[in-house]
Amino acid sequence: MSIKTRLLLSYIAMIIVPVVLFGLTASTLASVFFGEQARFGNEGGRSPIWNMFNERSEVFAGVKFMAQHDPDRLLDQSLLTSVDRQLVPLKSALVLVKDGRVAFASESIQKTEVERLLQGSLGSEKKRWIGQDGYAIESVDLTFSDSSAGTAYFLFDPKPWFATGRYFVLSMVLSLLVIIGLTNGVLTYLVSRSIIKPLHALKRVAEDIKEGNLERSFRLNRKDELGELGDAFEEMRGRLHDSIHRQLQYEESRKELIASISHDLKTPITGIQACVQAMRDGIADTEAKREKYVKMIGIKSEQMDRLIDELFLYSRLDEKKLPFHWEELDVAAFLKEFVEELRLDPRMEYIRVSCSSEGHMPSLLVMADREKLARVFMNVIDNSLKHLDKPEKNIRTWLSFDSEMVTISIEDNGSGIDPQALPYIFDRFYRVDPSRNAATGGSGLGLAIVKQIVEGHGGTVAATSQLGVGTVLQIALPRLSSKEGNEHEAHPDH
Template structure:
């Protein structure tokens, strides 16, 4: 149930329940009052009527005892009926099983349900009273002189039982009012408690969780099972906590990366700078005292300067990728021609190091690939440079294999080097990760080459992954989208 529905339900219950309970209580009081005061209500008549009725009752009782045969005399019955009528009563005389006199406006046969109440009661020497639905009936036996028996029934109109005596009406109203107030208080207390449990307690839990986050504790989860506004608040708050925790972890990772970056920069620049400084100082001191030696010193200085430039370019590119500020110029390319040109460019430098670089294509369609030429060649260079560091066989070989699938091109760059341990495969695209933890100029590097490759391929909406077997070599795969499957980001 939603919070809005709960509020409306509470409002309706606040109105209906007290009213229902008050009516029920009033009815119970009324029933109790009716039962306790029924006979008093029946006999609550004016004093004069009471005296007249008392005299009449004495006369009637004397006639029943001393002159019972009078009840067979129609003149007597008419005379006594006049008195009975003045009391708002009616009379019925029964002789054996026959009704011999009836002053009521209804037939005697219809009155039998009322008369059946006296069948099992002793009415020989006393009056017996019974309360029926419409009448109050009094009955007395008649013993006639000829030995037969009969009965006399007096029918009185029933006084409304819900009309309390004037002196007690105010007391009755007071109790109904008190019960109504009590019902409101009880209902209000119950609803207040229920709303407190369903609203205040959950909000206090959220407040406590917020205070924990304020103190920096992001490991304080909260949950609420109901699918209402409070549940949505809990879920939103929990999502915020998880995002804050994720952001905190990311900030920690960035901070560690920053520290690692500073450490790597200082380490990677220290050796070439020291070398350049040493060779430059040798030239100044005249150590390079002939043209051949001078050329060697200058070429060494140039090589290390080029390496420093490459490292600096990698770091700049990495920073631009990291803050999503690197622009991409996507265009359609013929992937076969593009890779042939890139391989030809790389072949010159690799052949100097006795590395055999070959290209095999299984891409037979004319579909164009969407790519940024400059960024994609950086991916290929970085992967091949990484492969060079792990070539340990006499015949060093790197192979570029192009394949095709429905949505794009699959490129595999495969070497026959030493391979990568299985427990390190999942980390090779991480920033600053090095398979060889010993940092030297042979196996070193910035540690961000494959991380840059991963960022560039993902910007091309592709995937990159690795497979390797120790002792046999390593293959790095990446995919590129065909132009018709490339989703242009307009942001």
């Protein structure tokens, strides 16, 4: 439920709930103050004011009945005294006037009020007020048996009714205020709590992010706008965490690179310095020794140049600043040419290199940068040479293809790679054996460069290995077209 809907429902509830509660409260108060089923425990289960009203009405009704049917009985003083005793506790009084003179007046009414009553004129009215105490008057005209005229005045004190009415109105007002206050207070608390609580949680998350604490995940588990905000905070936290983690990894890798390059550069520099110092000290006192030291200086310089070249190449690849020169390339022909050149490498003197593309192969076209693809194969071969440890050393290449991809596989029978290290061999600066120097181990960028170049071609690279048996590295490139033959796999020559 959205916050807008929640607030709208709370506003509706703030109107409807008080109205319903006030209606129930008003009904209850009316029953308590005026109803017949008041809970006072008095006789008949009625409120006192209700009992007083009923009893007084009964007495007045009896007197009126006699006044209409047998008015002469009202001249009986004992009867009137008896009626008066009933009227006193009911805050009421009776005055009987015959021929303009008071024939009877209740003892509870003052003489001055009786005089004011006689001096006044009711006219056609049946009720009016007299006296400081505000008696209400109701009169009934009489005609006695001797044809004389008279009037019976019924007086009653309305103050109990007014007092009860004031209490009732006051109770209604207080009840209304309490109902509105409680209802609005409870609803406001519930709605504000449902909003403020997640806001506090968001504040804590923001403070954690400000302090750099990005490890604790955050979920509001709500379907409203705050839930969406919480999800955005969590996504931001996750991205910041991943970004900082990658940055820390990059910094760590950069430190490893600096340490590795420093170490690998220092080794040939130290060798060069040693050769120069030996020549300065006259140790190289023959032409053969001088030639040996100069050759050593050249080898060390080549190692330095290769390290710097790999670092520069990977840096440009990583920053996407190295341009690719695309051309249609027949992979089978390219691989055959590469293997033929490889066999001429002095390092391959005692290594058997085979290629399935030496026989008949279909034309397998890819869009590639010839120079960079050659760099890929050379880096893979260089990596294989470092691990060839058997008397009979073999490097085999073959092609496989389907309608979409062309896969070049390069296999060696070297020492293999530990399964725990295999997932990381394409990571930058990673070395299976960190103790290797520049002459044997390289900078740790060779296979990382392979991955960057292959992915720049829209392809993939993967490796499988078995300790003590060897390693197979597979490079898959998108195929442009297939001009002859069905899909098949060309197996390596033996």
